[in-house]
Amino acid sequence: MTTRAIVRGVGHYLPERIVPNAEFEKTIETSDEWIRSRSGIERRHFVAEGQTTSQIASLAAKAALADAGFAADDIDLIIVATSTPDLTFPSVATMVQAELGMTKGFAFDVQAVCAGFVFALANANALILSGQAKRALVIGAETFSRLMDWNDRSTCVLFGDGAGALVLEAGEGAGTNADRGVLATDLNSDGRHKSILYVDGGTSTGTTGHLRMEGKEVFRHAVEKLAETAHAALDKLGMTGDDVDWIVPHQANIRIIQGTAKRMNVPMERVVVTVQDHGNTSAASIPLALSVGKARGQIKEGDLVVTEAIGGGLAWGSVVLRW
Structure with missing residues (x-):
């Protein structure tokens, strides 16, 4: 038998304040049409004034724990x-x-910008396979609105805040691609x-910066590298895009998402897309999309899911998992 890190639960949190494209028209030279056409x-x-990354991460974690039917002290690891x-x-x-009241185990952060959740998921998987942890909470959480230069129309309209979380548990598989x-x-x-x-x-610099x-x-590197990393992970399994039920990509730009899907020969009908509602939430975008995709009834148990992301560094990567 083979140890596998199996998804047991998923959840997310989005701040209450919703900012439509039209709101930016009041302060910078842009338009709803300009933003939609270039990014989707x-x-x-x-986030609200005073609302922090740890707070929204905790809310997403609680939602994922509830979905999994676990308590905080059932968890050994938080990334x-x-x-x-x-x-x-x-x-x-x-x-x-x-915040969760978890009194055992260990917890740490991973910083790989928009690719962060993929890196965190790969690390959690490795720690479970090594026996260091049995159950893990893997969270992506960002408050990117705190890093924006509100005079830079090329960036400030693209990003949003939010958090998503996955619960992983060690389980047994047969060592085949059919394993969950x-x-x-x-x-x-x-x-x-x-x-x-x-x-x-x-x-x-002694400043937070922008x-x-x-x-x-970034666009040029993203389309090329996202397809390459997805193919590299699938190649390890002897699989191709034809075997994939869902691509759940980093939600940065609809044109990047479309370009990557095309290179993987996967139709857009099999891609979970949330960028229109969330913007680019960096490390939170993939777990947010996984949670929304499950809630929509798109992602079901047994589906083969490919996640891929690229961020500053540059750092990029992918994970293939069976739901």
Whole structure:
């Protein structure tokens, strides 16, 4: 028998404030049509004053635990993927641990920007397979509205806030592609591309900073690398796009999503798309889309799901799992 990290529950949280594209027309030179045509985004959610990443992460975690039928002390491990922590330290994950009342196990953050959830999921899978943990909460949570330059129309209209969470549990499989759980992962990074997507703040400046992006360059890398990493993970299983029930991609831009699906020979009818409602929520986008996809009745037990994402670093990767 083979140990597998099996999805037992999923949940998400979106802040109450909904910001339609039209709201940006009041402050910068843009329009609803301009934003939709270039990104597919129609609206996004922003956190309230004083609402933190750890708070929204905890709400998503509670929803996932309820979906799984687990209590906090059933969990051994929490990994939070985020680029917008409450504080430099301690980690958001330990704050979530405290909020949940979890008194055992261990918790830490992963920072791979928009690819963060894929990296966190791969790490949780490895820790479960190694026996370090039996049950894990894997969370993506971001408050990107705190990093925006509201005078930069090329970036400030693209991002939103939110959180999503998955509960994984060690289970037994036959060691075949028919097993439920994580089946393959593929992780990559290339630090030479730092300048095309970064935040110009941190300990070197003593400021939080703002997000800076060369959109055309990011787009070019994204379409190429997302398809490559998805194929690399599927190749490990001897599978192709024809075997995939659902692609659940990072929700950054509808044109990137469409381009990646085309390269994988997967029709858009088999792609979970939430970018129109959430914008780019960075590390939160994939778990948000997984939760929404399940709630819509799209993702069902036994479905083969491919997740893939790319973010600053550049960092990119994919996970193939059977729901």
